[in-house]
Amino acid sequence: MKVKSDMGFGTLAVHAGQQPDPSSGAIMTPIYQTSTYVQSRPGVHQGHDYARVSNPTRSALQGNLAALENAKHGVCFSSGVASIDAIIKNYRPGDKIISTNDLYGGTFRLFTQVFEPFGLKFSFIDLSDLSQLEKELTPDVKMIWLETPTNPLLRIIDIKAISDMVSGSEIDVIVDNTFATPYLQRPLDLGANMVMHSTTKYIGGHSDVIGGAICTNSDEWEEKLMFQIKSTGAAPGPMDSWLLLRGTKTLHIRMQRHCENARAIVSFLSDHPKVDRVLYPGLPDHPGHEIAARQMKDFGGMITFTLKNDSLATAENLVSSTNVFALAESLGGVESLIEHPASMTHASIPEEERMKTGLNNSLIRLSVGIEDIEDLVADLDQALAGA
Numbered sequence: 001m002k003v004k005s006d007m008g009f010g011t012l013a014v015h016a017g018q019q020p021d022p023s024s025g026a027i028m029t030p031i032y033q034t035s036t037y038v039q040s041r042p043g044v045h046q047g048h049d050y051a052r053v054s055n056p057t058r059s060a061l062q063g064n065l066a067a068l069e070n071a072k073h074g075v076c077f078s079s080g081v082a083s084i085d086a087i088i089k090n091y092r093p094g095d096k097i098i099s100t101n102d103l104y105g106g107t108f109r110l111f112t113q114v115f116e117p118f119g120l121k122f123s124f125i126d127l128s129d130l131s132q133l134e135k136e137l138t139p140d141v142k143m144i145w146l147e148t149p150t151n152p153l154l155r156i157i158d159i160k161a162i163s164d165m166v167s168g169s170e171i172d173v174i175v176d177n178t179f180a181t182p183y184l185q186r187p188l189d190l191g192a193n194m195v196m197h198s199t200t201k202y203i204g205g206h207s208d209v210i211g212g213a214i215c216t217n218s219d220e221w222e223e224k225l226m227f228q229i230k231s232t233g234a235a236p237g238p239m240d241s242w243l244l245l246r247g248t249k250t251l252h253i254r255m256q257r258h259c260e261n262a263r264a265i266v267s268f269l270s271d272h273p274k275v276d277r278v279l280y281p282g283l284p285d286h287p288g289h290e291i292a293a294r295q296m297k298d299f300g301g302m303i304t305f306t307l308k309n310d311s312l313a314t315a316e317n318l319v320s321s322t323n324v325f326a327l328a329e330s331l332g333g334v335e336s337l338i339e340h341p342a343s344m345t346h347a348s349i350p351e352e353e354r355m356k357t358g359l360n361n362s363l364i365r366l367s368v369g370i371e372d373i374e375d376l377v378a379d380l381d382q383a384l385a386g387a
């Protein structure tokens with residue numbers, strides 16, 4: 001299989017990074033379940049010497065993800081947060097990192113509870129407002145960490161505008177691209193230095209693996225990240241790498257169906273008398289719609305909505321009464337999930353803070369799967385009728 005980087009996304013998803021196994025002709029990359037590799041003479045080997053450092057199944061996945069993000073390098077980790085950890089360890093006490101104020105909870109915990117005590121400084125602002133960013137750009141700023149769309153409010157941040165704003169400076173722009181996936185959004189093409197994924201979500205796509213990845217065009221960053229893997233060991237196992245490689249092969253068609261189903265559900269919810277607001281970047285009245293239309297190929301499979309009756313109990317009843325949508329944290333799998341941030345993923349945020357950021361009591365988040373749309377709509381219809 002000789003794929004070229006200018007081939008279509010689907011072709012790259014199926015083939016990039018992979019070759020039939022030279023020892024058997026197996027068309028699919030085997031699970032190289034080994035900890036070490038034989039050397040013919042000291043230091044003479046076939047590219048791998050110890051499996052913490054590298055493994056052929058992992059290398060195939062890295063090549064595949066790099067192609068999908070239009071990057072020179074991909075580096076994979078044992079989880080999304082492990083990949084963030086590997087990046088942050090390259091900054092030093094006194095360095096300031098600017099990030100969004102509705103950041104993924106695990107990222108926020110890592111920044112404030114693990115790294116702040118070591119002297120790194122973080123500031124959390126609304127990055128969809130570039131004038132706020134301008135005010136924060138003091139000389140100690142070394143990195144901007146952003147997610148777009150954000151979780152769970154689905155705010156849109158302009159990757160190109162922020163990259164342009166700091167281009168020529170030493171400030172790194174790093175994008176957590178978990179919600180959009182490279183099928184919908186390619187941050188490196190928009191000027192970012194690095195893109196990070198929780199491959200646990202859409203990239204894996206089947207809710208059966210935990211993983212993380214970073215893609216970059218910088219040789220220096222690739223070297224730093226490989227050094228972190230070698231030194232601290234947050235490497236994905238061969239079985240997990242294989243599951244992820246199987247996942248990426250259908251990423252493009254899964255994303256098409258996620259987006260198509262989400263569009264239909266948005267239209268159903270928008271017309272429902274018990275629904276107050278529907279937050280979806282594909283809606284023309286969404287404040288980030290124009291930017292999303294520019295930087296994304298489509299608007300994704302995540303939807304957030306609030307109820308006219310903004311009580312915790314009503315929302316809790318609703319999310320407990322669906323039959324097809326499963327009540328669970330996480331997102332991005334083939335199956336549809338429903339979640340209540342105020343009592344689940346974002347329960348640790350005090351109510352007053354929650355309200356200030358727009359995270360209402362009745363806010364409900366959907367990760368729309370790839371089931372038949374008629375069944376998904378009927379399920380929400382019956383749950384809303386009982387709410």
Ligand SMILES: *Cc1c(COP(=O)(O)O)cnc(C)c1O
Nearest residue numbers: 079080081104106178198200211
């Ligand atoms: C899940 C998630 C992470 C963390 O990834 P894990 O694989 O769970 O460690 C980071 N960012 C976003 C946006 C996520 O959804």
